[in-house]
Amino acid sequence: MLARAGLLLQYVISRDVPWLRPVGCSVSEDGFKCDFISTSGEWPNESLVRKIEKAIVELESSGGVVPKYVGLVSDELVRLLGRSATYEVNGVDVFLESEVKPSEKVVKAVLIRNISAHNPTKDVSLVRLIGVAFDDLSEYREWVEYYEEAIKRDHRVLGQKLDLFDFYEEAGPGLVIYHPKGQLIREELIKLVKEINSRLGYSEVYTPHVYRSILWKISGHYDLYRDKMVLADVDGEEYGVKPMNCPGHILIYKSRTRSYRDLPIRLAEFGTVYRWEKRGELFGLLRVRGFTQDDGHAFVREDQIELEVGNILREVFNLLSLFGIARENTRIYLSTKPEKYIGSDEAWDKATQSLKRALDKLGIQYEVKEGEGAFYGPKIDVHFRDSLGRWWQCSTIQVDFALPERFNLEYVDSDGSKKRPVMIHRAILGSIERFMAIIIEEFEGRLPTWLSPVQVVVVPVSKDVAEYALEVTEKLKNAGIRAVEDLSDETLQKKIKMAYEQAIPYVLVVGRREAAQKTVTIRGRGNLQASNVPLDTFIRELINEIRERALSQKALTNILGRSPAREGSAPQGREPSTT
Numbered sequence: 118m119l120a121r122a123g124l125l126l127q128y129v130i131s132r133d134v135p136w137l138r139p140v141g142c143s144v145s146e147d148g149f150k151c152d153f154i155s156t157s158g159e160w161p162n163e164s165l166v167r168k169i170e171k172a173i174v175e176l177e178s179s180g181g182v183v184p185k186y187v188g189l190v191s192d193e194l195v196r197l198l199g200r201s202a203t204y205e206v207n208g209v210d211v212f213l214e215s216e217v218k219p220s221e222k223v224v225k226a227v228l229i230r231n232i233s234a235h236n237p238t239k240d241v242s243l244v245r246l247i248g249v250a251f252d253d254l255s256e257y258r259e260w261v262e263y264y265e266e267a268i269k270r271d272h273r274v275l276g277q278k279l280d281l282f283d284f285y286e287e288a289g290p291g292l293v294i295y296h297p298k299g300q301l302i303r304e305e306l307i308k309l310v311k312e313i314n315s316r317l318g319y320s321e322v323y324t325p326h327v328y329r330s331i332l333w334k335i336s337g338h339y340d341l342y343r344d345k346m347v348l349a350d351v352d353g354e355e356y357g358v359k360p361m362n363c364p365g366h367i368l369i370y371k372s373r374t375r376s377y378r379d380l381p382i383r384l385a386e387f388g389t390v391y392r393w394e395k396r397g398e399l400f401g402l403l404r405v406r407g408f409t410q411d412d413g414h415a416f417v418r419e420d421q422i423e424l425e426v427g428n429i430l431r432e433v434f435n436l437l438s439l440f441g442i443a444r445e446n447t448r449i450y451l452s453t454k455p456e457k458y459i460g461s462d463e464a465w466d467k468a469t470q471s472l473k474r475a476l477d478k479l480g481i482q483y484e485v486k487e488g489e490g491a492f493y494g495p496k497i498d499v500h501f502r503d504s505l506g507r508w509w510q511c512s513t514i515q516v517d518f519a520l521p522e523r524f525n526l527e528y529v530d531s532d533g534s535k536k537r538p539v540m541i542h543r544a545i546l547g548s549i550e551r552f553m554a555i556i557i558e559e560f561e562g563r564l565p566t567w568l569s570p571v572q573v574v575v576v577p578v579s580k581d582v583a584e585y586a587l588e589v590t591e592k593l594k595n596a597g598i599r600a601v602e603d604l605s606d607e608t609l610q611k612k613i614k615m616a617y618e619q620a621i622p623y624v625l626v627v628g629r630r631e632a633a634q635k636t637v638t639i640r641g642r643g644n645l646q647a648s649n650v651p652l653d654t655f656i657r658e659l660i661n662e663i664r665e666r667a668l669s670q671k672a673l674t675n676i677l678g679r680s681p682a683r684e685g686s687a688p689q690g691r692e693p694s695t696t
């Protein structure tokens with residue numbers, strides 16, 4: 118079906134749009150992608166795309182044809198690019214399969230949902246169209262509903278609406294600028310991982326953003342990552358902005374003679390890295406040029422891999438549960454030795470077995486991706502599914518034999534001999550930017566209280582209780598709660614509506630009765646309300662809700678004596694650190 122739609126798209130375009138020449142097409146689970154050379158350098162606009170969609174459906178309903186060959190100009194592109202093997206444009210393969218097998222099903226609906234342009238060289242303009250197609254109209258309508266839901270949650274839209282972050286043309290594409298509220302969310306995520314790091318025994322370090330290229334040559338990133346690195350000549354010497362944090366941590370390891378008793382040595386950093394993705398591939402916080410990883414490196418003996426990885430995995434699941442992601446909505450992949458690899462077979466075997474044992478001990482189901490490990494070692498990736506059913510990768514745990522080799526890392530073993538440690542790279546959230554995008558979409562911007570930039574807004578019913586509103590706000594702030602007062606001239610209803618639109622979890626309404634009795638009327642999400650509650654009671658309950666990083670508005674439900682709505686589906690707090 119999708120393949121047929123892709124072929125029809127190529128056919129209709131080659132018939133109706135002379136300046137777009139089809140290069141190739143590919144299909145995946147969620148749609149088709151077709152690439153075109155744009156001879157005029159233009160992109161098709163929305164109205165042209167809608168016409169093309171219509172033409173495809175018309176062609177099909179008139180008994181249509183499935184052209185197997187539509188005059189692909191793949192060879193021409195090969196010539197234009199001056200390369201002959203595989204093509205990568207903007208970090209993804211341009212050349213997909215140039216021949217896709219058409220299916221017999223008739224395309225009833227087609228939707229191009231993304232148009233992007235790439236310039237692999239100065240003279241070549243490529244346009245990529247990504248779309249979906251259906252042979253069943255009710256399926257199509259279902260999809261549209263889903264798609265609209267996804268758009269409503271789009272983190273880019275919510276990021277602007279809630280004043281969290283933005284991208285600025287003059288600052289450069291793919292470079293996110295966090296506004297105060299976005300930074301507060303970031304800080305909360307960092308605080309969470311800092312606690313995890315301390316439980317896991319990681320020491321935090323800080324390393325520069327720029328190194329001499331010589332370091333990137335030793336680490337191998339210069340060869341592997343150069344296309345995506347920002348390099349600059351300064352005083353006749355070349356420097357590179359870091360695409361990864363590993364080399365700095367390795368230098369720390371190397372600064373001392375290490376004994377087998379010192380290991381594991383664990384170093385962590387919220388390291389901001391820069392990878393110059395092509396402009397056409399950038400997408401909100403999900404694909405940026407500068408991002409911060411909750412990075413960490415453990416230098417271990419081979420016999421320590423299993424325990425180390427097991428501890429990290431346990432924390433990964435704890436963390437996901439905080440966001441309401443249950444185990445059944447995760448997928449774990451273990452990627453094993455690829456064809457090209459470094460390190461001995463024995464070391465690979467031992468490390469892979471250690472990873473398997475770590476997973477088994479925790480009773481974690483996983484899929485083995487045979488031969489899909491990195492050339493430097495096996496790895497575990499954790500994916501999870503959000504409430505729209507989309508899968509995301511977050512955590513990664515990678516065993517590395519290569520960097521210890523390249524940097525000649527050693528430790529002195531119990532018999533006095535020198536041994537090579539193994540490095541474990543790990544990120545729990547992955548990239549803070551990406552994780553933020555995912556949770557903003559998952560919660561539709563209505564983050565749990567602990568993550569909300571503003572946790573409480575205090576609204577006086579009338580001017581004569583403004584002073585009490587200020588007193589309440591002050592008390593909340595003194596208790597470490599992020600509270601603001603709204604003393605504007607708007608009506609009460611308008612103020613409550615604004616608080617709702619700004620996704621603030623709690624609105625405290627105060628009038629004369631509240632002022633006289635030192636109480637507050639609490640309005641939470643989902644129309645929950647508790648009237649005339651002693652302020653101290655609310656503060657106490659709210660502090661608990663925040664400290665536990667509860668998913669639900671426990672403070673309010675506790676006060677109301679009800680159980681939180683989401684309690685059954687997701688654990689409320691973290692396991693104690695001793696487990």
Ligand SMILES: [Zn+2]
Binds near residue numbers: 361362363414542543
């Ligand atoms: Zn690393």
